[in-house]
Amino acid sequence: HAENPDRSVAFYRLDMNEGMQQRMLIESGLRHALGNGELILHYQPKFEIGSSRLVGAEALVRWRHPVRGMVPPIEFIPLAESTGLIVQVGEWVLEQACAQAAIWQRAGLPPFRLAVNVSAREFTPSLPGRVAETLRRYRLDPHWLELEITESTLMHDIEHVIAIMDRISALGVALSLDDFGTGYSSLSYLKRFPIDTLKIDRSFTTGIPLDPSDCAIASTIIGMGRKLGHRVIAEGVETVEQLEFLRQAGCDEVQGYLYGKPLPAYEFEKSLRENWLL
Ligand code: C2E
Ligand code: CA
Ligand code: CA
Ligand code: CA
Numbered sequence: 001h002a003e004n005p006d007r008s009v010a011f012y013r014l015d016m017n018e019g020m021q022q023r024m025l026i027e028s029g030l031r032h033a034l035g036n037g038e039l040i041l042h043y044q045p046k047f048e049i050g051s052s053r054l055v056g057a058e059a060l061v062r063w064r065h066p067v068r069g070m071v072p073p074i075e076f077i078p079l080a081e082s083t084g085l086i087v088q089v090g091e092w093v094l095e096q097a098c099a100q101a102a103i104w105q106r107a108g109l110p111p112f113r114l115a116v117n118v119s120a121r122e123f124t125p126s127l128p129g130r131v132a133e134t135l136r137r138y139r140l141d142p143h144w145l146e147l148e149i150t151e152s153t154l155m156h157d158i159e160h161v162i163a164i165m166d167r168i169s170a171l172g173v174a175l176s177l178d179d180f181g182t183g184y185s186s187l188s189y190l191k192r193f194p195i196d197t198l199k200i201d202r203s204f205t206t207g208i209p210l211d212p213s214d215c216a217i218a219s220t221i222i223g224m225g226r227k228l229g230h231r232v233i234a235e236g237v238e239t240v241e242q243l244e245f246l247r248q249a250g251c252d253e254v255q256g257y258l259y260g261k262p263l264p265a266y267e268f269e270k271s272l273r274e275n276w277l278l
Contacts, residue, residue, distance in 0.1 A: 027083050030063070030076055034088055038064050041096050042262035045276060046115075046233060046255045049247050054276040056113035056146065058255065059097045060262045061089065081119050090122040094134055098145070100265055102138040109272065113174060115146035120153040128167035135171070142172035148199065149175065151183025162192055169194035176233070181221055191228060197253075198225040202236025205256070209245045219249045226250060 033039055039061055046056040063071035080086040093116050101114045118127070135142050147168060154161055154177075165175055176197035181204060200221050207214025218234065225232040234246050237256030246254060260271060 023079060023083070026076060026079050027085060029065070030080060030085055030089070033063055033065070034085075034092060038066070039089070039092060039096075040064055040264065041093065041100065042264055043100075043114075043268040044255060044262040045260045045268070045271075046113075046253050047259050048253050049243070049251060054112055054272070055253060056115060057268065058115045058117075058148065058262075059093060059100075060117070061093055077119070081121055084121060086119045086121050090118060091130070093117070094131065098134050098138045098140055101140055101144060104269065105140070105144075107269075109269070110277065111141075111144050113144050113146050115148050115174075115176065117178065118147045118149050118153075120150070120156060123149070123153050123156075123161060123164055125164060127164060128171065131168060131173060132171050135173075143174070146174040146176055146196075148178040150178045151180060154189065154193070155184060158189060162194075165194050181217060187224075190224075195230060197231045197233055200232065200234040200251075202256075205234050205236040205238075205242055205246075208242045215245065218246070218251075222246075222249045222251050226252075 041059045042062055043057045043059055045054050046058065047053065048055045061073055061077070063073075063076055065071050077086065077089075080089050097114055097116045101111075105111050131145070131147075132142075135145060149165075169175055174196040175194060176199050177193065177195050178199045179201040180198045182201045198221060200218055204214045204218050204221075208218060209215060222232045231252040232250075233253035233255060234242075234251050235255050237243055237246065237254040237258050239258060242256075243254060243258060260276075263271065
């Protein structure tokens with residue numbers, strides 16, 4: 001009854017093939033989506049706590065699949081990151097966000113900072129040039145663009161990443177550290193990153209005000225961020241209690257369902273005109 005090595009190998013291959021087939025299916029679908037206008041951006045507002053003013057918005061990508069409906073980024077961004085397709089997705093997102101910002105500014109809306117998410121794989125030496133070229137093409141002031149980068153981006157080749165960040169920062173484009181507190185970046189590097197904003201991850205906001213650890217972590221990030229001269233924003237703010245805690249702790253900005261969910265451009269603009277421009 002000795003094990004048949006060939007058989008177990010065959011099973012293993014079968015499993016792998018299924019996983020790979022699934023991935024290839026999503027990948028080719030995503031490639032098609034890029035060329036076919038199936039990707040869209042939703043926009044979520046960011047508010048300054050002190051003044052209750054809208055100070056910015058984050059662009060979040062969705063895949064409007066003809067059969068599956070609205071596919072959330074969690075179902076295709078990680079795959080796009082592992083296949084490298086994220087570079088094309090990122091190019092589309094930056095292009096689309098700048099086009100929309102130009103439309104809103106030319107329509108006479110007061111300008112606000114528009115943030116796009118940038119994955120580690122997009123963080124190449126060609127990124128600053130592409131950003132500069134896109135801003136020029138849409139005649140946008142670089143100060144109205146912000147790039148959100150996750151801590152994991154900073155774990156790759158730190159010196160290389162800092163050099164690229166410096167070039168982006170020199171353009172006048174704002175940089176924020178997304179999902180802060182969930183990665184493993186060393187605090188000693190924090191002072192070397194040319195960032196404007198620290199973004200407290202939703203996993204900490206969620207526990208406020210009942211979980212003492214989440215409260216302590218959020219307060220500490222706010223205190224440290226502000227002492228380092230950065231603005232601090234909390235994401236995932238859903239309740240008035242969370243807002244009040246963050247206000248007391250000295251947090252600068254908030255983003256979350258309490259204020260507004262991510263919305264398609266026309267709905268975002270409608271809310272902006274009706275509720276958020278006061
Ligand atoms: P993220 O950058 O941390 O974005 C915040 C996520 O939290 C968004 O999910 C947003 O819809 C959600 N959110 C905001 N406020 C609340 C709230 O009050 N409660 C709850 N429960 N959720 C809230 P979304 O849009 O599904 O995006 C998930 C992730 O996908 C993003 O996390 C980001 O890492 C990635 N992503 C989205 N768009 C892009 C993109 O254009 N490029 C790249 N590279 N990644 C993207
Ligand atoms: Ca983000
Ligand atoms: Ca997050
Ligand atoms: Ca994130």
